[in-house]
Amino acid sequence: MAVPKRKLSRSNTRHRRSNWKATxxxxxxxxxxxxxxxxxxxxxxxxxxxxxxPDGSLS
Incomplete structure (x- = not known):
């Protein structure tokens, strides 16, 4: 399993997460x-x- 080589700063973590967009x-x-x-x-x-x-229920 891959592990980070060093601790990522909190601001970098949040900035990275903010790039995940749901479409x-x-x-x-x-x-x-x-x-x-x-x-x-x-x-x-x-x-x-x-x-x-089409009404959303399964048959």
């Missing part, structure tokens, strides 16, 4: 039963197969 998922429009929904790109196949219902 919202890109939503793509899909049509299910004649209605259009916007869903995350990585879940499109699950919606098309019926594994996930």
């Amino acid at each position: 919202p998922p890109d939503l793509v429009p899909i049509t299910i039963d004649g209605r259009e929904y916007r869903v995350p790109r990585r879940l499109v196949r699950a919606y098309e197969r019926g594994l996930i219902q």
Whole structure:
């Protein structure tokens, strides 16, 4: 396991953490039963197969 060679200062640690940004998922429009929904790109196949219902509940 990698270990730091020296202690990192508190300000450097906080500055490094502040660079981590979460990005919202890109939503793509899909049509299910004649209605259009916007869903995350990585879940499109699950919606098309019926594994996930558009109202948010699992089948």
